[in-house]
Amino acid sequence: MRNEQRRTETRASILNAATSGFIADGYDRTGVAEICRRAGVSKGAFYYHFESKETVFLELLETWLSNLEYSLMKVAAEASTVPESLLRMAGMMQVVLQSNNTQISIFMELWTQASRNEQVRRATLAPYQKYQRILENLIRQGIAEGTLKPIDPVSGAQVILSLSSGLFLQAILDPLGADWGKVLQDSIRILLDGLTRRE
C-alpha cells in the first residue's frame, strides 16, 4: 500500500503546481515543464499520471466547481428566509473577495478557457445553470413567503448571477480599485431594495 500513497502524493503535487501555474500565468502560458518544475517531478511522472495537460485542467475544474457548489448549498440551507439566504451567500462571497485574490483568479482562467474550449465550456456551464436554478427556486420561495416582489424568477436569478460574476471580474482586474467587499454589500442592499416587498 506504499505505492498508493506515493501515487496520491505525486498526483497532488502536480495538481497543486498546475493550479498555481494556471492562476499566475494562465493555462496557455504555463508549460508542462514549468508545472513539473514546481511540482518537483519529471515529465515522465507527469505523463505517467495524466493523459495530457488538458485533462489536468479538466480535473482541476471539476474540483473547483464542486467545492463552490457545496459551499453555496451549505450556506443557503442555513438561513430561514430568502433575503437572509441571499445575504449569507453574499457574506460568503465577501470572504472570497477580500481574501487573497489567488482564489478568484481561478475564475478568470475558467472563463477564458470556457470561451474557447468546448469541453471546458460544457463543464463550466453545467454548474452555472445549477446555480441559476437554485437561485430561481430561492426567488420563487421568497415570492411565496411574501418577502420578495413577484418578479420573473428567471431574470432575477440571472441578475444575481451577472452581478456576482461582474464583481468577481472587476475584483480580478482591479483588486485595489475599490473595497470590493463593501461594493458587494451595497450591491445586495440595492438589489434587495428592488426585490423585497414593501407596503
Place this chain on the structure above:
Amino acid sequence: MRNEQRRTETRASILNAATSGFIADGYDRTGVAEICRRAGVSKGAFYYHFESKETVFLELLETWLSNLEYSLMKVAAEASTVPESLLRMAGMMQVVLQSNNTQISIFMELWTQASRNEQVRRATLAPYQKYQRILENLIRQGIAEGTLKPIDPVSGAQVILSLSSGLFLQAILDPLGADWGKVLQDSIRILLDGLTRRE
C-alpha cells in the same frame, strides 16, 4: 499619394485579420503567421507596419475602448433625466448583446490579457475608471434632481458596472442560454426599483 493608400489598406487588413483571429482563438493562440494568412500579406509586411504582435493588440484595444466611450457619452447626453440616461445606455448595450456575439467576445480577450499584461491592464483600467466616474456623476445628478435615492454614488456606479460586465461575460459564455437583451431590461428595472426615489 498612392503609397499612403496602400499603407492604410495593408495596415487595416492586418488589424482586421488580427481582430478576427484574437476573437476566434484568443491572443495567445493566434500566431503572427495566421494573422498574415488571413490578411493576405507576408510576415515582412506585418513587421514593416507593426513593431510586434503586442503593439497590434494594444492598437486594437485603444480603438475598441474609445469607440465604446464615444457611444456611451453620446447616448447619455441625449437624455433629459438620469433614469432615462441609464435606460438609454441599457438600450445601447442591448443592441450589442443581441447582435452577433463577435463584438462582445472582444471583451473576453481584453479581460484575459488585462489580467496578465501590465500594459494592457493599465490601458483597460483607464477607460473603465472613466466610465465609473461618468456613472458616479450621473448618480449624483440624479440625487440632486430628486429622481434617485441618496445612495453612495461610488458604490452605485460600481454596481452598474459590475452588472454590465457580468451580463457581457454570461452572454459570451452562454450566448443561447438566455435572451440576454431581456435579462438586461429586467436588470435595469430591478436596479432602478432599488435606486429610484418613491414617496
Place this chain on the structure above:
DNA sequence: ATAAACATAACGACCGGTCGGTTTTAGGAG
C-alpha cells in the same frame, strides 16, 4: 521477478521575430 513509478532525452510542430532580397511607387532629369 514483475510491475508500478519515475527520470531523461529527444521529437516534431509551432512560436514570435529577423534579414537579405525583390517589387512597387515617387519624383526628378533628359
Place this chain on the structure above:
DNA sequence: CTCCTAAAACCGACCGGTCGTTATGTTTAT
C-alpha cells in the same frame, strides 16, 4: 514619355527557442 534612383512596401526563408508529447531507460516497491 523614358530613364534612373531612392525610398517605401513587401516577400519568404530562416533563426533560436518553447511547446506538448513520446520513447526508452532506470529506480523503487511488492
